[in-house]
Amino acid sequence: MVLSLNDFIDLRIRQPYKRDELTKFVQDLEQLQLPDLNSLPEITEEEKQIIREDFEYKKARIGLDDAWLEASEPEEPVPILRDTVEILLEVKNFLKKAESYRADDKIHALEKDWNRLSIKEDQTGITPDCIFSMTELVFKKEKEEGNLKLKEIIRERLKLDFKWPSLDGKEYPLTVYKRFADYLRSINAFSIGDFGHPLFLEVFTEPYANQFRYHFMSKRQTNLISKPEWFYEYLLKTFRSLRGFFFNLKKCEAFPSCSLLTVFILMLNDLVKEKLSHTAKFDDYLVHLTHETLHYTVHLKQYFGSNHDYLIDFLFCQPSIYERWLNLETQQMNAKLNDIKSSKDAWDMALNQVNDYNFTVPTKTTVRFRDMMESTYATLRLLPSFNYKVNFFEKVQLEPLQHYVQWLHSFYEAHESSQSEALPGSLQPTRQSKTTDVERMCKLYSNFYHLKEWIDDYEDEEIYIEIGSQYGYKEHSSFFNIKNKIDALKTGSFRLILRAAIQMLQPLINDYADIDTWRIKDQPLNVDFATSSVSSEILKVQNALRTLLKSLENILSGASLREVVYQLGIVVENWFVKIIMSHQFSLRGGIQFARDIMQILLEFSYYPLLTFKKLTSTVELLSLDTGKEMSVKDFIIAIKDEDHQIVDQLLKEKGIELQYAEVLDVLYRRVEAWKD
Amino acid sequence: MAEILHLLESKVTELQRAETSQELKLHLRDFRRLWELARVELEYSSVSLDLTLRYEKSVQEYLRLRRRFRDKVAAGIPWVSIVSEVSALAEESQESQDPPSGKTEVIGQEEPELATTDDMHLTSASQVTTAMRDLHVQMVQAVDVSAANSNELASSTTLLESLQEKYFSVEDVLHASKNIMRSLKLNDRKDYYLVISGFGFFVFVVFYLVWKRIVWPIISMFFWFLR
Numbered sequence: 001m002v003l004s005l006n007d008f009i010d011l012r013i014r015q016p017y018k019r020d021e022l023t024k025f026v027q028d029l030e031q032l033q034l035p036d037l038n039s040l041p042e043i044t045e046e047e048k049q050i051i052r053e054d055f056e057y058k059k060a061r062i063g064l065d066d067a068w069l070e071a072s073e074p075e076e077p078v079p080i081l082r083d084t085v086e087i088l089l090e091v092k093n094f095l096k097k098a099e100s101y102r103a104d105d106k107i108h109a110l111e112k113d114w115n116r117l118s119i120k121e122d123q124t125g126i127t128p129d130c131i132f133s134m135t136e137l138v139f140k141k142e143k144e145e146g147n148l149k150l151k152e153i154i155r156e157r158l159k160l161d162f163k164w165p166s167l168d169g170k171e172y173p174l175t176v177y178k179r180f181a182d183y184l185r186s187i188n189a190f191s192i193g194d195f196g197h198p199l200f201l202e203v204f205t206e207p208y209a210n211q212f213r214y215h216f217m218s219k220r221q222t223n224l225i226s227k228p229e230w231f232y233e234y235l236l237k238t239f240r241s242l243r244g245f246f247f248n249l250k251k252c253e254a255f256p257s258c259s260l261l262t263v264f265i266l267m268l269n270d271l272v273k274e275k276l277s278h279t280a281k282f283d284d285y286l287v288h289l290t291h292e293t294l295h296y297t298v299h300l301k302q303y304f305g306s307n308h309d310y311l312i313d314f315l316f317c318q319p320s321i322y323e324r325w326l327n328l329e330t331q332q333m334n335a336k337l338n339d340i341k342s343s344k345d346a347w348d349m350a351l352n353q354v355n356d357y358n359f360t361v362p363t364k365t366t367v368r369f370r371d372m373m374e375s376t377y378a379t380l381r382l383l384p385s386f387n388y389k390v391n392f393f394e395k396v397q398l399e400p401l402q403h404y405v406q407w408l409h410s411f412y413e414a415h416e417s418s419q420s421e422a423l424p425g426s427l428q429p430t431r432q433s434k435t436t437d438v439e440r441m442c443k444l445y446s447n448f449y450h451l452k453e454w455i456d457d458y459e460d461e462e463i464y465i466e467i468g469s470q471y472g473y474k475e476h477s478s479f480f481n482i483k484n485k486i487d488a489l490k491t492g493s494f495r496l497i498l499r500a501a502i503q504m505l506q507p508l509i510n511d512y513a514d515i516d517t518w519r520i521k522d523q524p525l526n527v528d529f530a531t532s533s534v535s536s537e538i539l540k541v542q543n544a545l546r547t548l549l550k551s552l553e554n555i556l557s558g559a560s561l562r563e564v565v566y567q568l569g570i571v572v573e574n575w576f577v578k579i580i581m582s583h584q585f586s587l588r589g590g591i592q593f594a595r596d597i598m599q600i601l602l603e604f605s606y607y608p609l610l611t612f613k614k615l616t617s618t619v620e621l622l623s624l625d626t627g628k629e630m631s632v633k634d635f636i637i638a639i640k641d642e643d644h645q646i647v648d649q650l651l652k653e654k655g656i657e658l659q660y661a662e663v664l665d666v667l668y669r670r671v672e673a674w675k676d
Numbered sequence: 677m678a679e680i681l682h683l684l685e686s687k688v689t690e691l692q693r694a695e696t697s698q699e700l701k702l703h704l705r706d707f708r709r710l711w712e713l714a715r716v717e718l719e720y721s722s723v724s725l726d727l728t729l730r731y732e733k734s735v736q737e738y739l740r741l742r743r744r745f746r747d748k749v750a751a752g753i754p755w756v757s758i759v760s761e762v763s764a765l766a767e768e769s770q771e772s773q774d775p776p777s778g779k780t781e782v783i784g785q786e787e788p789e790l791a792t793t794d795d796m797h798l799t800s801a802s803q804v805t806t807a808m809r810d811l812h813v814q815m816v817q818a819v820d821v822s823a824a825n826s827n828e829l830a831s832s833t834t835l836l837e838s839l840q841e842k843y844f845s846v847e848d849v850l851h852a853s854k855n856i857m858r859s860l861k862l863n864d865r866k867d868y869y870l871v872i873s874g875f876g877f878f879v880f881v882v883f884y885l886v887w888k889r890i891v892w893p894i895i896s897m898f899f900w901f902l903r
Contacts, residue, residue, distance in 0.1 A: 469750035
């Protein structure tokens with residue numbers, strides 16, 4: 001039945017079209033008789049407003065029972081106005097066009113028309129709302145059908161030209177690609193499909209998406225929640241195999257506005273999101289999943305030029321995922337740190353890690369801690385945004401580092417305040433060598449040394465400079481606070497090495513200092529003249545020194561070793577000079593002493609910077625035999641009388657490099673200076 | 677020391693010529709190792725002023741290059757090698773100069789590189805000057821300390837000389853004192869034995885009197901009653 005316009009509008013206000021009445025809607029519109037526009041008067045805006053308000057009132061009254069009114073008011077017919085007829089005419093024309101364009105597979109060409117129509121508004125408010133919604137539904141349906149057809153055409157063409165989806169592993173000439181691209185352009189295959197991507201890609205991605213779902217989203221052995229690297233590897237392999245294909249298409253300028261490969265990657269990544277959401281719920285797999293996702297993102301950037309931190313951003317934006325992951329990483333680090341601290345071979349030397357760069361042999365603790373930190377550094381670099389990096393650095397790197405330094409600090413304090421305390425997992429307590437304490441201190445020093453080295457090297461990395469710059473520390477140092485502490489501990493532990501060495505040698509030096517036979521002219525009894533002409537006490541000192549130096553050379557090297565040995569040399573020199581200054585020597589005693597000192601200086605012969613000038617000059621004076629022309633007393637008088645010519649000549653002759661006052665001090669130690 | 681300094685200076689040159697940031701970081705690390713060696717050698721050996729200045733200059737240049745790298749990274753500016761920067765500066769200075777005609781030569785147009793190199797030399801020279809000033813201050817302090825030490829040594833020498841004189845006079849006094857002490861000791865011993873023997877005689881006499889007058893009469897009376 002053909003309705004009049006008034007009845008049609010009235011009917012559709014009371015009974016709007018349902019979604020499944022599309023065909024009826026199209027038929028009704030087709031049969032609807034619209035009056036001539038020119039016959040309808042123009043009305044002003046105010047009149048339109050009045051009519052709108054009246055009609056709103058009327059629409060609101062629909063369905064209400066006026067029970068208390070004796071007679072219902074007679075309904076006025078729906079006014080037929082120009083605006084309403086215009087809109088209905090446009091809708092009718094649009095539907096006609098849609099019908100014809102569908103037949104020609106050109107439905108996408110109506111997109112602009114629809115956009116224009118959809119924003120139209122009947123200011124009188126008479127046109128039923130369902131008209132626009134039904135028109136939109138019709139258009140969408142037509143589009144979907146058009147897309148399905150187009151997709152089928154694209155599929156057939158792909159199979160024909162490239163034997164898709166296998167792509168046959170063959171290299172096709174560029175002309176094939178060009179022809180294919182031209183064909184796609186002609187059928188408008190790059191128009192945006194239902195899912196917001198070019199239609200061509202929606203078709204192209206289907207088999208890969210199906211394969212992905214089959215292997216990784218269904219009940220298969222390949223669908224393991226603990227193995228995200230499998231599906232990432234599958235995706236990367238797919239991208240690698242199709243890179244050539246997309247590259248050739250790009251050459252033909254198939255779709256200049258964006259990279260088809262990038263969109264293809266994004267489309268497959270969308271599939272992964274579901275897997276990520278599912279796996280991220282399990283704490284046991286979250287850390288591994290995050291690491292694999294980071295690596296995957298880096299691979300995409302490196303090999304496929306993808307600028308998106310797509311999946312990792314998606315993962316971290318899930319509620320509380322980022323905080324949970326960070327906490328899990330921190331817990332893992334703390335657990336590893338506890339393992340390192342309590343391992344039995346923590347303080348054993350890692351001899352296989354020695355290289356030319358380091359001046360100490362690292363302990364196994366150091367090596368493990370360094371490896372632990374380097375694994376987190378790799379993750380830090382891969383994180384997408386700066387805020388993530390800063391949080392990660394503070395919680396997962398800085399905090400464990402502070403705990404580790406605190407742990408080492410406790411050892412340092414224990415050693416500083418007491419004689420010795422066994423480090424856990426250290427040398428066997430039954431086999432205590434003389435140099436045990438020195439070795440302990442060297443190990444402690446080695447830890448601080450390597451920590452400082454590691455921090456110095458890492459602070460040159462860009463990421464740490466950026467973090468340090470955010471903190472505002474000097475020279476953009478991100479480890480500023482802890483670095484000063486480590487430096488102080490390194491210096492302190494260096495002093496502990498010296499202290500241990502001094503403690504080791506001091507008793508032997510004291511024994512030597514107790515010898516009081518230097519002033520005797522005859523040979524004393526304690527000289528082991530059967531085997532050598534040196535004192536037995538000095539032999540003990542020499543052996544201890546040799547063992548000590550060897551022990552130091554095993555653990556230290558380069559600048560560290562030299563500094564320790566130089567400091568030790570200075571201490572030893574001062575000791576012997578003090579011994580000289582607290583005894584009196586005859587000529588025989590002086591010669592004896594000189595021989596003893598030579599034994600000690602032999603041990604330092606590999607360190608040419610240790611000249612022991614003061615000691616050798618002093619010893620030279622002690623054993624000075626000026627002859628009958630000038631006695632020691634005469635020499636003293638010559639110095640006091642400032643007879644520098646004679647004095648300088650003699651000093652130069654003997655290679656003595658001391659000031660006159662120092663020479664006098666030493667000469668007063670000679671007994672000849674006090675007796676005739 | 678000279679060898680290590682040479683290595684240090686070579687490393688500084690490599691730092692200046694580094695083309696990439698990776699290369700720069702590697703050289704920075706190598707420099708730190710060498711620096712440590714050089715520091716130890718410098719501290720424990722007597723080196724000339726020239727070597728000290730060269731060491732100081734190398735270290736200052738290292739610090740400057742490291743600061744430059746870090747400042748650029750912190751500011752988000754892509755790091756460029758010094759060579760590239762110098763070339764870029766040269767190009768900018770060339771572009772900014774507009775010759776009035778094609779024939780006339782602009783002064784300095786042919787030598788933009790030299791001007792920039794002069795700047796670099798000036799910077800290095802000012803750094804050396806600063807280092808020398810610091811060194812001068814340290815040397816002045818060292819001279820003051822050594823002067824104070826020398827004065828102390830002189831006073832201790834004077835003391836020892838006076839001690840020697842006193843010793844000679846003290847020796848005789850000691851000898852005489854020794855004799856006196858010996859005789860005193862002997863007399864003390866004699867007195868001791870005298871006192872002991874006197875006391876012993878006194879105790880004997882008292883015992884004899886008590887026995888004779890008190891104890892023996894009581895005992896004999898007791899024996900008489902028993903009879």
